[in-house]
Amino acid sequence: MRSWACRAVPRAGSGHAADPLKFDVIGLLARHPKMAQRFLSYKGWLLQRGELPLRLRELAILRVAHSRRSAFFWGEHVKVAGDGGVSAGDIERLAAGNAGFDGADLVVLRATDELLNHGRAEPSTWRQLTDTLGTHQAMELIFVVGTYAMLAMAFDSWRLPPPAGSAALPKHNATDGTETTQRTGAD
Incomplete structure (x- = not known):
């Protein structure tokens, strides 16, 4: 199951490219959607399903x-x-x-x-x-x-x-x- 963050990455922050300070975390990661989806999936497992x-x-x-x-x-x-x-x-x-x-x-x-x-x-x-x-x-x-x-x-x-x-x-x-x-x- 994909998290809301992974689903939001392709849409978050689209059209904004200049100033990182204008972004939240998802907006920043949205600049590299493929990396963000894989990273957020890994981090989600580590935080929510880890032991x-x-x-x-x-x-x-x-x-x-x-x-x-x-x-x-x-x-x-x-x-x-x-x-x-x-x-x-x-x-x-x-x-x-x-x-x-x-x-x-x-x-x-x-x-x-x-x-x-x-x-x-x-x-x-x-x-x-x-x-x-x-x-x-x-x-x-x-x-x-x-x-x-x-x-x-x-x-x-x-x-x-x-x-x-x-x-x-x-x-x-x-x-x-x-x-x-x-x-x-x-x-």
Whole structure:
């Protein structure tokens, strides 16, 4: 079954070519309909049919957003994370590092940091992931982190602003091991 986004891509943003800031996400992706349809299908499966629990997925996405300084994804996923049981306190702690997290949350955050900083999870981290989550969920985590890191780069390159009313991206904490030079999308 095709998602509404995949059906909308050929129509969204047609006739507009100049300024990415005038587009929403679908409008931007509509500039390359074949790629957009395939990408949205993949991303839809990952988010809606994958086995990784919503809470863990959203912790990873928020860490990517914070690390890559993606105001767009931070604003969007603070809302979604609440639906997955991520509290305001969890979000505040996540922006400051890994203190206060344990169990699967901590393993996911450590793995996310390693993936973002080194492009891989260390063997000991991979073992912890598979022991804690199982192979399928551990594999999905790598794809979630990679997908959102890629999207953060794309949206930053296109200067896509965060949706109106989104949660503000917190100040960057260099002690959390996620120091980057990425822009917020607002510059």
